[in-house]
Amino acid sequence: MKKINATIITGFLGAGKTTLLNEILAQAAGERIVVIVNEFGEVGIDGQLVVETAEAIVELNNGCICCTVRGDLVVAISDLIRSDRPIDRLIIETSGLADPAPVIQSFILDDLMSAHVQLDAIVTVVDVRHIARQLQHDEAREQIAFADILLLNKIDLEDEAASEAAECAARRLNPLARFLRTRECAVEARQVLDLGAFDLKNLLALDPDLLADHAHEHSSEIGCVALTIEEGLDPDAFNRWLNRLLQDRGADILRMKGVLNFSGDKRRYVFHGVHMTLDGRPGRPWLNEERRVSQIVFIGRQLDREALLQGLEACRAIATAA
């Protein structure tokens, strides 16, 4: 029986994992791809941002796939296998804080998974603008070290010398990976899929302890605040608040992302913050029957939930009109 090829997409917060996933899905229309997306916070934003060509999207939120929701990953994949549903491919997008080792371990140690699923490659996306500061985090270094394919992404934001420096830093951690430089993760699907690149022997040379059963410990410093608000937001007030927040707390906020309900707008507005870099654009239209809510996730150090909620509530269109 032919095994299902699985690709793990990993990389630190905001590097471009969902962008890569969507790039692959856009090129592989017609294939039955099951996508598993994992997010650190209890509110899943990525599930809403994945293009609709995926056969199914399984969201594992509120914990990291390398620790708290690792059992859920095994259950989700085992259920898919037992369902006999025809699947051409599995793609797993880890959270930006995941250590890939325990995730890889699940594919090898779980009998049902190893009998039916073939790990094809670990694809790590690296943000060339932020790599230097992200390398302070163990998870970012592990994600690079375990990569079979490494995308040095966001080359449009930096000059050639910075991309070169990013590549050198990454190569020091992983001389064996295949490196690609990308903008918006623009690769051909064949450069990251069906490569048979995953090699357990190499990984065991890198980490002899890989298959030992150890739980991953996240730094207790980094937390997540997820906010949901029903009332429509005022775009100007929101932008002012976000810019002020970055000025005051930018060093501690590693990642922000959200799907926003701007008052009177027919479409969602999707925004991303990676360290101090902000980016936003209109998203899918709201459907008539849909509940229009704004959902925002912050990941960082010493986040004050109450203060963030108050700041967001002050951006409600009714609050700003009053």
Ligand SMILES: Nc1nc2c(ncn2[C@@H]2O[C@H](COP(=O)(O)OP(=O)(O)OP(=O)(O)O)[C@@H](O)[C@H]2O)c(=O)[nH]1
């Ligand atoms: N300028 C620029 N922005 C990019 C590039 N690739 C992705 N982005 C932007 O970076 C932000 C984060 O991209 P995502 O694909 O959501 O990153 P991610 O790794 O999935 O993020 P998390 O999983 O939430 O940590 C978004 O605003 C993207 O549009 C790129 O090559 N250049």
